[in-house]
Amino acid sequence: MITIVDYGLGNVQAIANIYKRLDIPARLARTAQDLDGARKIVLPGVGAFDWAMRRLGDSGMREPLDALVKAGQCDVIGICVGMQILADRSDEGELPGLGWVGGRVRLFDEARFQDRTHLPHMGWNDVQPRAGSPLFAGLEADARFYFLHSYYFEPPAPEAALATANYGGEFACAVQRGRVQGVQFHPEKSHQWGITLLKNFAEL
Numbered sequence: 001m002i003t004i005v006d007y008g009l010g011n012v013q014a015i016a017n018i019y020k021r022l023d024i025p026a027r028l029a030r031t032a033q034d035l036d037g038a039r040k041i042v043l044p045g046v047g048a049f050d051w052a053m054r055r056l057g058d059s060g061m062r063e064p065l066d067a068l069v070k071a072g073q074c075d076v077i078g079i080c081v082g083m084q085i086l087a088d089r090s091d092e093g094e095l096p097g098l099g100w101v102g103g104r105v106r107l108f109d110e111a112r113f114q115d116r117t118h119l120p121h122m123g124w125n126d127v128q129p130r131a132g133s134p135l136f137a138g139l140e141a142d143a144r145f146y147f148l149h150s151y152y153f154e155p156p157a158p159e160a161a162l163a164t165a166n167y168g169g170e171f172a173c174a175v176q177r178g179r180v181q182g183v184q185f186h187p188e189k190s191h192q193w194g195i196t197l198l199k200n201f202a203e204l
Helices: 012-021 049-058 062-070 191-203
Strands: 002-005 026-029 040-043 075-079 104-107 121-126 144-149 151-154 161-166 170-177 180-183
Touching (some): 012 191, 049 062, 121 161
Parallel strands (some): 002 026, 075 180
Antiparallel strands (some): 104 151, 121 144
């Protein structure tokens, strides 16, 4: 069973529809009680870092999610801002993040871009997964995903980068620490590549 955290941010129904087409059971969690027994958790998100942290806190689901993660009882994938709040903090806001992966979220420095590139980073981009990653099984070559962001995840250590992309320079577009993973792109908007990734997550 896939549990999709619905705290008012992110296209939760599109993710649920993909799992329905894959014939993989999925449910939406809107309260702490809905997280009972959760073992595969999708944490989506759009918008600003502090807004996402406030919405998650107001939902009543942050503490039970913290407990599940700290007990090592579940696999988690954060998507877009849902990935960014896995960090300790963000240059975009003042609130602390969840800290499940650690690291920091930073604004792209347009002054260092070598090409005529502007923010936000929007559209399709190639992704280079780290060798042997189960989340990217079958996506080792020619995988493309849809991005929409101006901030990127700076992982706490190089080995935490699960995949990279290039936008004015290389950046980590997927991260991992233990059973917690995050992707900056939107798999629910990324056609067959995103469907494969969400299926891989269900099969971890």
